[in-house]
Amino acid sequence: MGHYPDYATAVEQLGKAVRDAGPIDDKTAQLIQLAAAASIRSEGALHSHVRRARQAGASTEEIQHTLILLTSTIGLPAVMAALSWLED
Numbered sequence: 001m002g003h004y005p006d007y008a009t010a011v012e013q014l015g016k017a018v019r020d021a022g023p024i025d026d027k028t029a030q031l032i033q034l035a036a037a038a039s040i041r042s043e044g045a046l047h048s049h050v051r052r053a054r055q056a057g058a059s060t061e062e063i064q065h066t067l068i069l070l071t072s073t074i075g076l077p078a079v080m081a082a083l084s085w086l087e088d
Contacts, residue, residue: 027056031066038067038082039074046085060086 001008019029030053037045053063067082 025056027053027058027062030056031058031062034063035066035070038070038078041078041081043085043088046082047088050086 001011019026024032030049034046034049034053037049050063053066063086064083067079067086070082071079
């Protein structure tokens with residue numbers, strides 16, 4: 001993103017506009033995006049949304065629970081991988 005600052009700014013503004021468009025609070029929004037990142041096995045996005053979820057007030061237990069709730073949807077191996085990324 002450092003090579004394309006205008007692009008990075010536009011992506012950040014889009015994300016903010018989407019979050020501000022509805023009634024879901026920031027912590028919940030970050031946990032939803034965290035779950036989506038785990039679902040597509042995007043380690044970088046997962047790290048980003050873990051950091052943002054924590055900044056929005058999510059506890060470690062809430063973050064872990066968000067991930068284990070995905071077990072029947074994305075499978076145990078994907079959930080275990082996501083949980084391991086929390087330790088990075």
